Amino acid sequence: xxxxxxxxxxxxxxxxxxxxxxxxxxxxxxxxxxxxxxxxxxxxxxxxxxxxxxxxxxxxxxxxxxxxxxxxxxxxxxxxxxxxxxxxxxxxxxxxxxxxxxxxxxxxxxxxxxxxxxxxxxxxxxxxxxxxxxx
Numbered sequence: 001x002x003x004x005x006x007x008x009x010x011x012x013x014x015x016x017x018x019x020x021x022x023x024x025x026x027x028x029x030x031x032x033x034x035x036x037x038x039x040x041x042x043x044x045x046x047x048x049x050x051x052x053x054x055x056x057x058x059x060x061x062x063x064x065x066x067x068x069x070x071x072x073x074x075x076x077x078x079x080x081x082x083x084x085x086x087x088x089x090x091x092x093x094x095x096x097x098x099x100x101x102x103x104x105x106x107x108x109x110x111x112x113x114x115x116x117x118x119x120x121x122x123x124x125x126x127x128x129x130x131x132x133x134x135x
Contacts, residue, residue, distance in 0.1 A: 001036050002075055002076055003026065003109070004132045005023055005075075005076060005077070005132050006026055007020035007022065007023050007106075007108065008020055008021060008022040008023060008024060010022070011042050012027050016038070018023075018100050018107060019034060019107045019110045020107055020108060021109060021111055023078045023108055025132040028134070028135040029133065030066075031130060031131070032070045032072050032076070032130070032131040032132070032133065034125065034130070034131065035128070036083070036126040036128045037059045037060070037062040037063035037127045037129070038059065038062065038118075038120055038123060038125075038126055039056075039062075039123060039124070039126075040058070040120065046120050046121060046122045049122040050122070051093045051124075052084060052086060052091045052094050052124045053095060053097070053098050054100060055123070055124050056098035057098055059127050060098065060127065064102070067129070068107065070131070071133060072131040072133050074106060075106045076122065077106065077130070077131045078108055078109075078131060078132050079109050079110065079129070080099070080108060080111075080127055080128060080130075081110070081113065081131045082095060082099055082111065082112045082126075082127050082128070083111060083113050083118060083125065083126040083128075084112055084113070084115065084124060084125055085113055085116065085117055085123065085124045085125070086124060088114075091113075091114075091124070095124075095125050096112055096115040099127060115134045
């Protein structure tokens with residue numbers, strides 16, 4: 001976590017959630033809005049068909065690359081939304097574990113959703129993020 005992003009704990013809320021309940025962007029800051037990172041390789045092929053955790057690893061690598069291109073990193077992320085094309089809670093948990101591991105000690109607020117379908121053939125995972133860096 002950088003000096004630009006302050007994660008906020010809410011002691012009156014459950015500590016079961018593996019993320020902060022809120023985040024503050026400390027001015028002056030530059031906000032970066034990343035498109036949903038998808039499980040595509042450099043040639044545009046969907047990796048790890050049928051494997052939510054495998055796709056999540058590719059998604060997080062792609063998110064990290066997109067943020068790096070914008071001059072940011074995972075430690076600068078203020079918020080994420082994680083989409084999993086599955087109605088099976090075990091798939092959501094498997095994806096969430098990969099996402100959490102990628103962030104390490106940085107645990108920005110996040111929403112995890114099971115959805116019916118995502119945009120690319122055989123795509124099971126997508127992660128959107130907002131990051132903040134010093135101006």
